[in-house]
Amino acid sequence: MKFYTIFAFLPTVGLSVAGTCSEYTITKSVDSTIHKAYQYQSLTLATLIECASHCLRGAKCKSLAHTSSQICKLFTKSKEDDPGLVQTETGTYYVSKSDLPTGIAGTCSGHICGDDDLCVQSDTTYQCIPVYGGKRCSGPPGVTNAVVDFDDPETHPWGTGDNVRFNCSSNLASTGGPSVMTCMDTGIWSYSFSC
Template sequence: MKFFSIFGFLPTVGLTVAGTCSEYTITKSADSTLHQAYLYQSLTLSTLIECASYCLRGAKCKALAHTSSQTCKLFTKSKEEDPSLVQTEIGTNYVTKSDLPSGIAGTCSGHVCGEDDLCVQSDSTYRCIPVYGGKRCSKPPGVKNAVVDFADPETYPWGTGDNVRFNCSSNVTPTGGPSVMTCMDTGIWSYSFSC
């Protein structure tokens, strides 16, 4: 049985696991997140501890942000890799993966799963399951009257689930949905917006 203890008034989060007497501390940056361009997955997870465990179990995750609305955002880069990526987001706690205590991941601590895999606990060991597999997407196609909001050439080619945000030119508004493209596991970009 696990007991979670979250102290909103402190800059840390503690976790005690019953039977092991282990306590973990997570140092977080309040009201902070990273640029959307490095966001590769958003999950609904109620606590920062759950979000931290998920990040530790995937090699692709380099940083996370957990929101007051229980959204866990996983990023492919950290603010330490590029400080210019930091953005203010009230009610969000940012944490770099390297600051997370590995024990939170349980038997997945120190896993050797691949970049596109997620480590899943299995009794006293773990197994790697392909989560972000599928084909890779090449550079996103151009959209008339729009430019890529932010793109990092190091992320080419993108993998399944990766997103790219576009900005419509001035005096032009997006129609048909959010101005985001998503790399599908078929290797094709999916989007419904136009400018």
């Protein structure tokens, strides 16, 4: 097992000082992943930090794998459950949830959401959104002054818990939370941001 230090430049929750950063260390196994039978979600997330944050915000997640092609895989089991579950997968970093620094989850650190919920943070608190029930969502709705950051959102098979990111038009910033929509188990999209 190799050890790496990941430097995440994220604002520290609760502080208003501009430029405040936090340093997080993540212990990860190189070229390995958990058995695919325990995978419950796959997301396109650019960094290991984003993948780790998503895992920490769901009680269902016990481990993750982040691939070189920016795919975040979330699992209901970890190597602590059964060391034999870990398999070789070239170009993938495996991490148990127990090895993740909880601060990455921001206001969702220490959340009490259920197994079928995803914690979604706001400025000072969080809410638990049911996302892992089963219904699929149609393409995400439009947001005034924003464009979806996805190649073809209408034909993608959106499952519960899947996210889509929006980019606000130039000179506008996202308000009300991260510019992300989450497909809920009711088949509708949940989001709290505006541009």
